[in-house]
Amino acid sequence: MIEETDTVSTTPYGNPPRQGLYDPTYEHDACGVGFVVDIKGRKSHTVIQQALTVLKNLLHRGACGSEPNTGDGAGVLIQMPHVFLARECGQIGITLPAPGHYGAGLVFLPTDPSQTAKCQAIFEEIILEEGQTLLGWRDVPTDDSPIGPSARAAKPVFKQIFIGRNPAILDDRTFEQKLYIIRKQVEHVVYRSTLPQRTLFYIPSLSSNTLVYKGMLIGDQIEATFPDITDPAVESALALVHQRFSTNTFPSWPLAHPYRYMAHNGEINTLRGNINWMRAREALCESELLPDLKRIFPIVLEGGSDSAIFDNVLEFLVMGGRPLPHAILMMIPEAWSGHESMGEERKAFYEYHGCLMEPWDGPASIAFTDGTVIGAVLDRNGLRPSRYYVTKDGMVVMASEVGVLDIPPENVLIKERLHPGRIFLVDTAQGRIIDDAELKHAFAAEHPYQEWLQQHLVPLEELPAPPHVHEPDHETVLQRQQLFGYTHEDLRLLLAPMALKGEEPVGSMGNDASLAVLSDRPRLLYDYFQQLFAQVTNPPLDAIREELVTQMATTIGPERNLLKPEPESCRQIKLKTPVLDNEELARIRYVDLPGFRSITLPMLFSVAEGGSGLDQALQELCRKASQAIADGYTFLILSDRGVCKELAPIPALLATAGVHHHLVREGTRTRVGLIIESGEPREVHHAALLIGYGAGAINPYLAFETLDDMIHEGLLPGLDHKKAVKHYIKALNKGVLKVISKMGISTIQSYRGAQIFEAIGLNKAFVDRCFTWTASRIGGIGIDVVAEEVILRHRRAFPERPVGQPELEWGGEYQWRRDGEHHLFNPETISKLQYSTRTGQYTIFKEYAEMINDHNTNLCTLRGLFDLKCGDQPIPLEEVEPVESILKRFATGAMSYGSISQEAHETLAIAMNRLGARSNTGEGGEDSARFTPDSNGDWRRSAIKQVASGRFGVTSEYLTNATDIQIKMAQGSKPGEGGQLPGAKVYPWIAKVRHSTPGVGLISPPPHHDIYSIEDLKQLIHDLKNSNPTARIHVKLVAEVGVGTIAAGVAKAFSDVVLISGHDGGTGASPLGSIKHAGLPWELGLAETQQVLVMNKLRDRIVVQVDGQMKTGRDVVIAALLGAEEYGFSTAPLVVMGCIMMRVCHLNTCPVGVATQDPELRKNFTGKPEYVENFFRFIAREVRELMAQLGFRTMDDMIGRMDRLEMRKAIEHWKARGLDYSSILYCPEMGAEVAIRKVQDQNHGLEQSLDMTTLVPRCLPALERREPVSLHLPIRNVNRTVGTILGYEVTRRYGGEGLPDDMIRIRFTGAAGQSFGAFIPRGITLILEGDANDYLGKGLSGGKIIAFPSREATFVPEENILVGNVVLYGATKGEVYLRGIAGERFAVRNSGAHAVVEGVGDHGCEYMTGGRVVVIGGTGRNFAAGMSGGVAYVLDETGDFKNRCNLSMVDIEPLSADEDIEEVQELLRRHLRYTGSTVADRLLRNWQATEAKFVKVIAKDYKRAMKALKRAEAEGISWEQAVMAGAHG
């Protein structure tokens, strides 16, 4: 028989093993998904053909790697094609029994015949063991000629297996479960074997109902690869298809979708936690349906993608007896807790199931089927498009886009979309569509969930009052603060603002302090962890403006059998927040109710025993935890109260993660709630880490006592203890919510144990033991040094010989202090840098550079520990390429005009343009006056135009005037977060370039609302390339684990440049926690990017740029050797211009006029372009000198030469000596033909676009001679970004003004692809008869778009969906008229366009800052969230609009003023004229009734500004002055 290997070390999924910084765990995918179904269950071959057509029309949502014919994966799931299989089997001597009496499945097998045979033998043996019959194997005909070499090389052998049902099995369901048990066992045996080719083995499906064909294909290769599928005898009533876009191109056949029950477009952000919880739950699972469950464990096959793992669990739940839709609702519940109109019955259903399982959180459009029902569900926030048609002849076509199948308009019955959190189901057995409400009601009514909850789920506040509550102990507060490492800064900069304002404090100018592992000071264990965040493959969410999808409330307590729901399954305690005050903790500690028992375990170790003492204490704690569970305790309180001269605290994070993982491994974790009572946690980051590593609740008691102390000392004026604690807990909650939302996670329950962190500076053994599965890639300290750090603090608190008054340490993390943390920018380096660049003295610059580069005395950054391997081949300096050509590779970072002053912004631009280098607009637009050079030859234009989530000032003109266009996915100082510019800072000149109103606040959302996935990014890259075909497109990412795979995805999405930013950069305002604790140093991100791009053979087509606290030529050389071609600088040039790191950019009080808009302070600006030029020349000189030493003649020669770097030897530092850079310096072994730098351009394929082939040539009369042009053309969904290149051609010639209105009129018929009419300027009018996908009118810059359903359609336009999500995102000017309903986030961030629409989805007019929107139909929830300007007029027919409107920033008023009425009427008249809208007609006819139903939604900020405007008119002062006076209050 087959030998077993020790562990499941290999997986079937075929990714390369972990190497260098690459780790297959961090791959992502997203894609296009769709299905076709005959509602009545009539089988036909046509259904399959149609589904494959759908797939072909979704090709652009997938991706190819370095080979154009190797796709990321595609597949189809159909009903068992019995007729066909019976025929085929008959030919090879297999007689198939009746349908349902056999199971079949495609099997991927090793290519080596003997190994194939072994796998087959295993299969057969297990079939026998399970009492079923092997009917036979069929060789599946395949043709691999169309597929690419990589896919071909990884291709397995295909066979179909047929298993006969034991007649003793009477029902279909039991047989299906049997097949499942067989499959799981076969998988486990094969993967644990030593067969060399075991990773080729995979069973896409094994069922009596469904059959899957899939592989590493492009959608149009399926038919050729599997000719079976083209046989007319293959019939099905339903077909599910999927086209994959993965972030890398490693050959993997199994990772194609569909899986056994589902296909997925999206991403599960909480995957690691979900896997761990699932693992932990297994021990409690029992089922009569699935006897002897141990055989099939583990449920989750590690190494799969999130979708594969989701499928594993979904399948388990279904096999365990839950109907498929029910299982789906458990895993992807809609946002229920804050829902204003959801019924109690349904809420109870969700709340109850929340006690069984945490949500699998993330953007998801999941299509699922068991062969009888087929349906789809959308995540709670609606972050994926899913549109469907129901036809009159009984078909449903659902897909990520409309227009994927040609359906005559007159045959369409309904056009709909999936709404956030909604489910949609077709039951072919019943022959009907079951809608969301009916389905959910059916499940919710199945059990008396409300009753169960009432009986068993106990709200914390209803627990009996405790007999004892801990009171603050002033005598020992200071001592314990010292013990837990409190500093004055903690009090002054963190706790005080949290208590006073209930918010996490804000800071500026990034982080230039030492990494924890390089710091001389003892640091808290928390400091060794960095928060991960969403970028590109999933969106961060906006926990403030989209709060309705978030949930901080959770339950804590024992779980029960997942497969057997009972009333007691919800016997838990309900918490409003995971942060408990002392009284709340005491309630749990002293709980005395049936089913609840608490025990407090000391989290302490003996100081005298040092490192081993800590180690033993941790083991002891784990042992005690296990014992307590065995004794029936349901709440474990780990507590470090009781510290004293002899006992030091086990770091709370260590204890939490250690015990959590111990219990997960032991299979007992879900039997208890874990509560941490510790003096250590105080910041948001601490709370996030404790929860992220498994804590159910935390009680930061010393923080409370500190607040109390601060009140006594008068440091918190106006607060009493209760209020201070309340504010502080609120701040922690808000902060934690922000941390989780950065990762796109919306519920704290899902975040618990999700481990969304990367460690820097912890060694592998330590991480594997206590923080299992956490990335930690450069080694570092272990438990002994952790103990040493605790003991150092302990010694300070309990000195053997006290000297003078005990004092807290200063800190020096946030502000430089002499005895505090080391900062690279300190008084010496700042003054030397300024002096050298002002006076042009290179020798002084070298002194500066040496101070930065010298890491002998002060370790600070990872790069500091590199040594350059100069070798013995230095070359004369003259042979090195000149300074001038090196300068071309330099850029300044994205700093908006608004964050820095006009003087500073323009000085940078002038300097960079003089050098032939590039400055960056930042997110804030650019005054068009800067687009033309000044008379003295200086050019104030920024070469790089940034496009960020707020899209401020992103117009056709702005984009046309770009050399490079940069998409900011994340920024170093606060990756995953948005920004806010308060009204008082929106000075008139800022408002002008941002196309907004002076004095009115502006919000940049955390995500780009047109990028929720990698294929969306691909679309935006395409849009921007269309908006200016000459510009390079950048994608800016921030370093974190997995950024390399994201960069590979970015390369496949046709970006020209990928920018890897370090976590430490950043000049603007950010929460202190984000500045310090999110993202990674660029050294890691860059090296990973280089490695993964090279491994994927994608490095050749993309430029890699890097930035983040770059300060010297040595930094540049290290970046080049690690693989970067271009280099960005931000902080240093600011310092050169006079910045002295005041770190008050957020306060507008910059005393040197750099980061302020205050006209008085701006006068203090003394920077000159010459200084900046000096700086960059000095950098280039230093680079040249180092190149000469290294023996490189050109920069190109140096790029990616990691072999010329080594880690400094013999590091004596007590912490740094454990570091190991080998993974950073790893060079993937590829052939010499694989490029390690960019050598060719991306193929953007613009020449095939409708614009290039048709629109531009046919509009030449208008473009060249300003003659009217009118066209009529068909359009399909594959025609994306239509009109944008034409718009560029207009703007290029006629500037921001464009052409006269309607000079170009183009009428289309059909379904338009995404981004229809993006950025079109004035003069272009696009008329669409049919429907459209997402992003219609994105960035509209003066053009006009009119859309209405086909004239042949018989459905009611205002009741059907016409256009997709995120229409008019960032529009600045123009008009849009839509006769029909639009999807979610209509007119998001609109700042000037006028629109009329007949209904919108959720989050309409979100973040809007200007323009007019008229909605004459239904509105979804959360209308006007974050809206600070413009006006929306909403027809409120049902009178309940205010329930769905987010009133935090807007007022709802009746339509009263004459000018309002006139405006609405005029827009309706146009709407009627352009679209023929019957609604508009009716409203205008009955104006009196209409007027009463209209409401006006207006931003409070905006209203105030408008009022000021009126006052200004009356008083004769400049209205801008009046507005600003109002804003400054």
Add this chain to the structure above:
Amino acid sequence: MGKPTGFIEFKREKQPYRPVEERTQDWRQVMLPWPTETLKRQGARCMDCGVPFCHRGCPLGNIIPDWNDLVYRDRWRDAIERLHATNNFPEFTGTACPAPCEGSCVLGINDDPVTIKAIELAIVEHAFEAGWIRPEPPTVRTGKKVAVIGSGPAGLAAAQQLNRAGHWVTVFERADRIGGLLRYGIPEFKLEKRVLDRRLDQLQKEEIQFRANANVGVNVPVEELRREFDAILLAGGATTPRDLKIPGRELRGIHFAMEYLTLQNQRCQGDVIPDEAFITANGKRVVIIGGGDTGADCLGTAHRHGALSVHQFELLPRPPDTRAAENPWPQWPVIFRTSSAHEEGGIREFSVATTSFSGENGQVTKLHAHRVEITAENGRMSFKPILGTEFEMEVDLVLLAMGFLGPDRNGLLDELGVKLTERGNVWRDENWMTSVPGVFTAGDMQRGQSLIVWAIAEGRSAAHGIDRHLMGSSNLPAPLP
């Protein structure tokens, strides 16, 4: 921080002084206290910098932004704690420090710096008045004994630090009173001796022993100290004055500044000194040679003596009124400064080299000098006479205030046999220990002539070194490496 926009709203105000005509009639301190409200406003000007250059500019590492803010917020008790954490004697530095912190204040880039020194003084005065400054004797005694030689700011700071670490400390002073330059160097009108006594009182109550008239190596045998103490700190200052060896130097009426200032300080403290032993400027034409602070002290003293005229000569040219290009912020601004003494009168002459004195009956009557220009050759500065600028001047009293050349080598240092540096100062290692094991040094004695603030910083640092030497480790702060 208290007021982010304070620096925009408030301007720097000038420290109030008593009127010239009033203050030159007595010896009392010239400075007046500031009203609390003014101080709070001035504290609000502090910008709470991300990189507080002042904190670096201060040798003690005073956490200046913190206590500026505390003053702004009326939190005086916290302020003195924060201040005392880095500075044993804020009243000395608050009075007599030239305030390098203000020279590097970030606000000084384009505005007047924060009045750090005045705030420092106010904090400590407030604390004394409120009775918050009390003896803090150690809770644990180590049993180790340390001798501190010299009772200037370095010695006193070291003594207090070492005592707090639990060692028994004895301070030896060769003069008749404790205090060193604080006592006899700085005139009463700049630092009233009651301020010194107030602090000494605290030190004494902390159980530090003081032995005045104890000149180690002269009337106290070095061996005795070596025998009785576990460690010795040399903090005897740089007391050798720079002389002007030109013709006529031997004439009567030519004195070192320190002789002149000491005598007056003794009188101020009530010592009876006969007129013939006293040096007075009363009715005399006085020339002070040396343009520094000591010269200014002589100037103020001479006016109070009722001098007929006072000239102060400086060899270097007159500094510019604002920073020169080669003297950028945050360097110490070399600019023309007017001290309180200068306000009181006198004539300052720059670029003057005195070439000889002449006199009658052994008493100086004339000073001969010429103007010089500064030249730099091979990086070395020299002063070249300008032809035709020779002049002479009638003079009755000449005071030499040209700085100090280092410690007095006779007696103690010779006897101990400590190694000296090229400049003649006492050599030390990184632990502040001299070449003789167990013997340490701090202050001007090892540094050469310097500021009070450096002396205190050195005393604190040396205390750390001694504590570590005695105990193996030390929790005492060490502001200097």
